[in-house]
Amino acid sequence: MKLGQVTIKDIAKALNISSSTVSRALKDYPGISEETKSRVKALAKEMNYRPNAVALSLRKSKSHTIGVIIPEVVHFFFSTVISGIEEVAYANGYNVILCQTNEKVEREISSVDTIISNQIDGLLVSYSKETTDFSHFQKLIDYDYPVVFFDRAPELGDVVNVTVNDFSGAYQAVQHLISQGYREILHLAGPKNLLISKNRKEGYQAALKDAGLEIREDRIIECPLGTPEESEEICLKLFSDPNERPDAVFSSNDIAALGALKAIKSLGLEVPKDVGVVGFSNWQFASMIDPPLSTVSQPGFQMGEKAAQLLLEMIDQKEAKPTQGKEVVLETELIVRGSSQRK
Amino acid sequence: MKLGQVTIKDIAKALNISSSTVSRALKDYPGISEETKSRVKALAKEMNYRPNAVALSLRKSKSHTIGVIIPEVVHFFFSTVISGIEEVAYANGYNVILCQTNEKVEREISSVDTIISNQIDGLLVSYSKETTDFSHFQKLIDYDYPVVFFDRAPELGDVVNVTVNDFSGAYQAVQHLISQGYREILHLAGPKNLLISKNRKEGYQAALKDAGLEIREDRIIECPLGTPEESEEICLKLFSDPNERPDAVFSSNDIAALGALKAIKSLGLEVPKDVGVVGFSNWQFASMIDPPLSTVSQPGFQMGEKAAQLLLEMIDQKEAKPTQGKEVVLETELIVRGSSQRK
DNA sequence: TTGTAGGCGTTATCAC
DNA sequence: GTGATAACGCCTACAA
Numbered sequence: 001m002k003l004g005q006v007t008i009k010d011i012a013k014a015l016n017i018s019s020s021t022v023s024r025a026l027k028d029y030p031g032i033s034e035e036t037k038s039r040v041k042a043l044a045k046e047m048n049y050r051p052n053a054v055a056l057s058l059r060k061s062k063s064h065t066i067g068v069i070i071p072e073v074v075h076f077f078f079s080t081v082i083s084g085i086e087e088v089a090y091a092n093g094y095n096v097i098l099c100q101t102n103e104k105v106e107r108e109i110s111s112v113d114t115i116i117s118n119q120i121d122g123l124l125v126s127y128s129k130e131t132t133d134f135s136h137f138q139k140l141i142d143y144d145y146p147v148v149f150f151d152r153a154p155e156l157g158d159v160v161n162v163t164v165n166d167f168s169g170a171y172q173a174v175q176h177l178i179s180q181g182y183r184e185i186l187h188l189a190g191p192k193n194l195l196i197s198k199n200r201k202e203g204y205q206a207a208l209k210d211a212g213l214e215i216r217e218d219r220i221i222e223c224p225l226g227t228p229e230e231s232e233e234i235c236l237k238l239f240s241d242p243n244e245r246p247d248a249v250f251s252s253n254d255i256a257a258l259g260a261l262k263a264i265k266s267l268g269l270e271v272p273k274d275v276g277v278v279g280f281s282n283w284q285f286a287s288m289i290d291p292p293l294s295t296v297s298q299p300g301f302q303m304g305e306k307a308a309q310l311l312l313e314m315i316d317q318k319e320a321k322p323t324q325g326k327e328v329v330l331e332t333e334l335i336v337r338g339s340s341q342r343k
Numbered sequence: 344m345k346l347g348q349v350t351i352k353d354i355a356k357a358l359n360i361s362s363s364t365v366s367r368a369l370k371d372y373p374g375i376s377e378e379t380k381s382r383v384k385a386l387a388k389e390m391n392y393r394p395n396a397v398a399l400s401l402r403k404s405k406s407h408t409i410g411v412i413i414p415e416v417v418h419f420f421f422s423t424v425i426s427g428i429e430e431v432a433y434a435n436g437y438n439v440i441l442c443q444t445n446e447k448v449e450r451e452i453s454s455v456d457t458i459i460s461n462q463i464d465g466l467l468v469s470y471s472k473e474t475t476d477f478s479h480f481q482k483l484i485d486y487d488y489p490v491v492f493f494d495r496a497p498e499l500g501d502v503v504n505v506t507v508n509d510f511s512g513a514y515q516a517v518q519h520l521i522s523q524g525y526r527e528i529l530h531l532a533g534p535k536n537l538l539i540s541k542n543r544k545e546g547y548q549a550a551l552k553d554a555g556l557e558i559r560e561d562r563i564i565e566c567p568l569g570t571p572e573e574s575e576e577i578c579l580k581l582f583s584d585p586n587e588r589p590d591a592v593f594s595s596n597d598i599a600a601l602g603a604l605k606a607i608k609s610l611g612l613e614v615p616k617d618v619g620v621v622g623f624s625n626w627q628f629a630s631m632i633d634p635p636l637s638t639v640s641q642p643g644f645q646m647g648e649k650a651a652q653l654l655l656e657m658i659d660q661k662e663a664k665p666t667q668g669k670e671v672v673l674e675t676e677l678i679v680r681g682s683s684q685r686k
Numbered sequence: 687t688t689g690t691a692g693g694c695g696t697t698a699t700c701a702c
Numbered sequence: 703g704t705g706a707t708a709a710c711g712c713c714t715a716c717a718a
Contacts, residue, residue, distance in 0.1 A: 009696095020707095051460060053460040054401045056695080058694090065440070073425045073426045074419070074423050082441070096441050097439065097440050099439075116393050118408075285632065289632050290633055363712095367688090367714095374688085375687070376687060394712080395710090399712065402694055403694085
């Protein structure tokens with residue numbers, strides 16, 4: 001005997017009734033005598049009956065499964081998002097099928113094929129860095145197939161997406177530094193070609209401007225690599241001249257902030273007394289280093305939850321009125337820790 | 344018109360032939376004229392035909408999908424494993440369905456149900472901390488359903504599993520501490536019901552024994568939670584008495600090691616001068632804290648790959664001779680950093 | 687070389 | 703109240 005092989009037919013045969021009666025009894029359909037109902041249910045339980053989800057999918061063209069296309073699982077932020085997706089899916093009786101693209105368009109395209117073939121009910125996407133042509137997604141959207149983009153949102157019309165407010169996250173971080181009395185704030189910026197870098201830089205500039213502080217171009221340094229070594233080197237130079245020294249660092253990511261912290265400490269400066277530091281992303285290590293790093297937390301879990309919720313809504317409403325062109329922007333949270341708390 | 348709705352029937356109708364002919368033509372079955380074959384293929388391409396994987400699953404009772412049951416996605420090690428699994432699955436045309444248990448048995452059990460209902464071809468499992476009763480897995484194994492355990496392997500007979508050599512990893516770590524001159528080595532152990540905890544503890548004990556050092560039961564403290572706070576508190580107590588103080592810590596995981604580090608530093612002791620610390624897992628933060636944490640690195644990606652390969656083999660051989668009782672043990676790598684390098 | 691007729695497990699529709 | 707039948711999309715004996 002094999003696993004999960006008990007079917008409605010088996011129950012029907014054993015009870016000498018038709019399979020339709022069994023089906024109805026199990027589903028509490030009206031018009032079935034209480035007696036039959038309870039006999040069927042009892043036997044089903046005894047035989048350890050499990051409905052065959054595949055047959056159901058075929059019958060109803062609905063698989064109760066959602067797909068997730070993601071660049072890399074091994075990425076703290078993304079795995080947090082997956083976790084949020086998983087929670088919502090589980091709570092609603094949906095399964096999650098995972099497709100990792102490793103930042104390759106080619107795999108993205110083949111994943112979309114898989115999604116279609118398997119009658120997956122909807123799709124959550126964070127597209128790859130390589131992706132510039134979105135036709136494989138556009139095709140889905142054109143057919144009103146439920147798709148929600150998260151984190152990386154394409155510039156397509158009528159697309160549902162969930163992103164983070166990088167501008168305001170940066171703004172708050174810098175505002176906080178100013179409130180702590182820091183005035184000469186250095187910005188370690190991310191790669192120029194990423195939209196998030198641009199938004200964070202603009203948030204930084206806006207906060208300075210609104211506080212009536214000068215915006216100096218030589219206080220914005222790009223860190224293309226984002227390694228601690230890179231920013232450590234940069235900061236060693238910048239902080240060694242006592243006259244022209246910044247008194248704070250706002251970094252576009254925690255890793256670069258870490259390098260800055262090292263450099264500052266090695267120059268004999270105290271954090272947060274002499275120099276304040278704030279990072280971005282709230283990596284796990286942020287709370288663990290000395291001093292604990294203040295940072296802007298991106299709500300990855302929440303992003304996953306929200307994206308999944310939206311998707312499930314779209315799936316439910318599919319026939320009715322498709323949710324379209326909806327953009328959800330999640331707010332970041334400034335987490336103040338020892339590296340910037342002066343008072 | 345809806346998505347992926349083109350079926351074999353549609354093609355058959357358009358070409359005025361029977362659907363079985365279409366089916367055979369698409370699969371290059373013998374006994375189909377070249378002409379029909381090419382006409383069918385051309386139209387299939389033009390109509391963007393995609394075989395319905397659900398119908399195939401039902402027909403063949405094979406879904407080309409494997410399930411992964413994992414405690415937490417947001418865990419550097421586990422996400423690395425998933426990544427390895429994904430790679431192998433993708434390379435072999437399999438999909439991956441993900442079930443996160445959040446360390447709850449209850450969710451584990453319901454995940455197994457999902458797996459069965461959905462005709463998933465095989466299962467990769469790392470069970471939850473709560474799991475002490477394995478009957479939900481045993482049931483599967485009894486029916487020759489392909490299951491491979493990874494990282495956390497149950498003590499059941501005839502089970503296929505892929506683990507890390509926790510014993511030797513721990514042994515090497517402690518041996519290293521001893522070689523650095525540490526003598527009074529504290530062990531922060533993991534949850535008792537996990538085999539990995541047991542093996543690491545035994546590795547610790549063996550290393551002490553082989554070096555002719557005393558094994559003291561009061562130098563082995565269980566940290567069931569594994570949070571930094573928990574181990575910090577424990578270490579604050581243990582290291583405050585100068586006479587009875589350990590001079591090193593071997594922790595069953597990096598997080599607990601971190602708490603130990605905090606406690607030690609806050610007591611004014613220097614690492615690695617006064618106290619040496621070695622963790623386990625090589626979390627990302629390990630290299631970033633001060634001092635950088637020595638640790639035992641686990642080959643997560645490789646573990647995922649190996650586990651997936653074994654599972655696919657079992658699926659293929661299912662009818663023939665089931666792979667059974669196979670144990671693959673991967674070696675760890677000791678990474679020596681500042682927290683234990685005294686010389 | 688092609689068509690016909692089941693059947694995978696389930697449920698909706700009709701009939702009795 | 704219950705049963706027979708068809709259908710979801712595909713494959714595969716068996717017929718022709």
